[in-house]
Amino acid sequence: xxxxxxxxxxxxxxxxxxxxxxxxxTMGHDKMYWYQQxxxxxxxxxxxxxxxxxxxxxxxxxESTVSRIRTEHFPLTLESARPSHTSQYxxxxxxxxxxxxxxxxxxxxx
Amino acid sequence: xxxxxxxxxxxxVSEGASLELRCNYSYGATPYLFWYVQSPGQGLQxxxxxxxxxxxxxxxxxxxxxxxxxxSSFNLRKPxxxxxxxxxxxxxxxxxxxxxxxxxxGQGTILTVHP
Numbered sequence: 100x101x102x103x104x105x106x107x108x109x110x111x112x113x114x115x116x117x118x119x120x121x122x123x124x125t126m127g128h129d130k131m132y133w134y135q136q137x138x139x140x141x142x143x144x145x146x147x148x149x150x151x152x153x154x155x156x157x158x159x160x161x162e163s164t165v166s167r168i169r170t171e172h173f174p175l176t177l178e179s180a181r182p183s184h185t186s187q188y189x190x191x192x193x194x195x196x197x198x199x200x201x202x203x204x205x206x207x208x209x
Numbered sequence: 210x211x212x213x214x215x216x217x218x219x220x221x222v223s224e225g226a227s228l229e230l231r232c233n234y235s236y237g238a239t240p241y242l243f244w245y246v247q248s249p250g251q252g253l254q255x256x257x258x259x260x261x262x263x264x265x266x267x268x269x270x271x272x273x274x275x276x277x278x279x280x281s282s283f284n285l286r287k288p289x290x291x292x293x294x295x296x297x298x299x300x301x302x303x304x305x306x307x308x309x310x311x312x313x314x315g316q317g318t319i320l321t322v323h324p
Contacts (some may be wrong), residue, residue, distance in 0.1 A: 130310040139297070141317055142298070158313075184269075191252075197243055198255075199255075203251065
């Protein structure tokens with residue numbers, strides 16, 4: 100079944116640690132996106148990719164980085180986590196119309 | 210720049226009552242419009258979308274939305290709300306061209322359903 104996966108679902112980590120949030124999709128979509136969402140708030144686009152080796156920064160500035168080495172995989176990395184990075188991170192992919200979302204990763208940095 | 214406004218942050222309705230969630234957008238050309246629903250701790254699920262054609266679109270779970278160009282609105286409706294509809298609802302606008310696929314989301318409307 101075609102789907103989009105995110106791991107881990109929940110992550111609690113200390114300040115200064117390096118973390119990678121994983122996102123994979125099995126739909127063969129070229130376009131992938133990362134959003135940041137604080138509780139009860141709107142989604143803010145932080146990164147997007149239109150294909151392999153293509154990455155762009157989104158509308159909201161973020162200290163995270165992304166890579167797109169394979170079509171199906173779009174990981175997000177924080178080199179040194181801080182409490183201000185505490186948020187929910189949603190990954191999405193799209194073909195020619197709507198975006199499909201993963202279940203999200205809720206990150207807490209202590 | 211495109212933008213989306215959802216004027217109601219929180220709406221409470223009784224089960225069985227009708228529902229209308231408002232969405233206004235700002236966009237220079239013909240927009241692509243979407244409604245998504247998000248349950249607590251989950252990702253977003255697409256309810257319906259409008260690209261062109263019939264301005265009244267039907268979605269999943271008994272939802273519908275009407276595109277009104279003159280009012281720059283895309284309001285979501287349901288004739289009879291079920292307790293399982295309690296969630297947060299997001300309206301989004303997208304664009305064609307080089308930025309095709311990027312969406313701008315409204316701030317969301319939280320729906321509470323009373324038994």
